[in-house]
Amino acid sequence: MRKYRFGSREIQSDDPSFPAAVEAAYKNKNSVRAECLCNPPACLPMYVTKQNDRYILKRMPNTGEGHASGCDSYESPATLSGLGQVLGSAIKEDPDSGLVTLKFDFSLSKAAGRAPPAPSDKQGDTVKTDGTRLTLRGTLHYLWDQAGLTRWMPGMVGKRSWSLVRHYLLEAARDKTGKGFDSFERLLYIPEPFQAEKKSEIAQRRITRLLPAVAQSKGPRKLMIAIGEIKALEPSRYGYKIIFKHLPDYPFMLNEDIYNRLKKRFSSELEVWQGLQQSHLISISTFSLGTTHVASIEEIALMNVTENWIPFEGMLDKVLIDAMTEDHQRFTKGLRYNMPASKPLACLSALDTTPPTAMYIVQPGSGEEHEAELNELIDSSTQSSWLWVVENGEMPLLPRAH
Incomplete structure (x- = not known):
């Protein structure tokens, strides 16, 4: 259990009086910051937000790296992943209000007659974003990270x-806001687990949830955001359709153009999904x-995720994640957000070492520029480093706890 300080009083998180102390800190508008005592002698400031009827203790922005690696508030350095590129620009956290403001580089409305955009995060000869706004993939990575699913x-x-x-x-989307919406959660549709005996009830809840996306007689069409596990991608009468695993009776339609571009842009993700039966395609x-x-x-x-719902980019990522899982090690997964595949990032951060160990995979044919950028990343990191240069042969021994 974690220990926190409220003013001059230290309280364990399992103390019966702990919830009342958190609520009091919120009602006093965080005038006296709670402090996390996970990593003495450091006393790391926290703040309290309210979600529905729950009071939640959160780390202050940019303090995650200072917490002990076993603390719930610990976060790997943002510079080791794509988070560092968007933090403070596309993602702004306000401890006073408890809200996080997001900026998207995709539209949440569609004017009549406008052609659909290309599948998100297209990689080619042009630059789609300067990092100041979240791409669609970057948004998924951020939510997955905030939900604790990378840990x-x-x-x-x-x-x-x-x-x-x-x-x-x-839950992760609830305190996120942005231009045109006061809660990201209201923009989201995520299919609930399907139960045949409750099929009608689920359908009614879906209809209610999707009402904001229904076309109006005038003005641009409002868009919502769906996150789901793909069960099938197959032809329909006038194009193609996606069947989500927990939404068997309600397909999402794609026209032929976006389907063809989807197959081209995400060919690797589709290939991995078809080859790994235990994985999930999100x-x-x-x-x-x-x-x-x-x-x-x-x-x-x-996005590909393992059977344990941990994101991975390709087979080498999956091999390392499986090795760490089978070795019963704790770790976090680094995600790219808006960063292109050509840029180096830490695949994992091993949390059982002191300090944590950033784990890198050097793909065959990466080139001198990639090597130089990787060395710069390693030199600037406060974490230890572990390197698997695939062209050199077998994976090195995994970091050992110490």
Whole structure:
């Protein structure tokens, strides 16, 4: 259990008086900051937010690296992943209000007659974003990170399910705001776990949830954001459709153009999904509903996750994640956000070492520029480093706890 200080009083998180202390800190508008005592002699400031009827203690912005690696508030350095590129610009956290403001580089409305955009995060000869706004993929990475789904401990084996994933994603979206919306959670549609005996109830809840995306007689069409696990991607009468695993009776439609570009841009993700039967393929998409209430996708991005719902980029990522999982080690997964695949990042941060160990994979044919950028990243990091240069042969021994 963690120990916190409220003014001159120190309280364990399992103390019966702890919830009242957190509530009091919130009602006093955080005039006296709670402090986390996980990593003495440091006393790291915290703040309190309210979500529905719950009071939640959160770390202050940019302090995650200072917490002990076993603390719930610990966060790997933002510079080791794509988070560092968007933090403070596309993502701004306000401890006074408890809100996080997001800036998107994709539209949440569609004017009549406008062609749909290309599948999100297209990699080619042009630059789509300067990092000041979140791409669709970057948004999915941020939510996954905020939901704690990039963090792994041995005790989690067999305990993650779609129901849990959905719950934490919606909770993570609740205190996020931005231009045109006061709660990101209201923009999100994430299918609830399907139960055949409750099919009608689930359909009614879906209809209510999707009402904001129904086309209006005048003005631009409002878009919502869907996150789901893809079960099938197949032809329909006038194009193609996505069947989500927990939404068997309500397909999301794609026209032929966006389907063809999706296959090209996310060919690697689709190939991995087809080859690894135990993995999951997650999509995030903007969509609208016509007057017939048929869902049509406007923009989409894909992400592979393991059977334990940990994101991975390719087979080498998966091999390392599996090795760490089988070795019963704690770790966090680094995500790219807006960063292109050509840029180096830490695949994992091993949390059982002191300090934590940033784990890098050097892909075959990476080149001198990539090597120079990787060396700069390693030199600037406060973490220890572990390097798997694939061209040199077998994976090195995993970091040992100390």
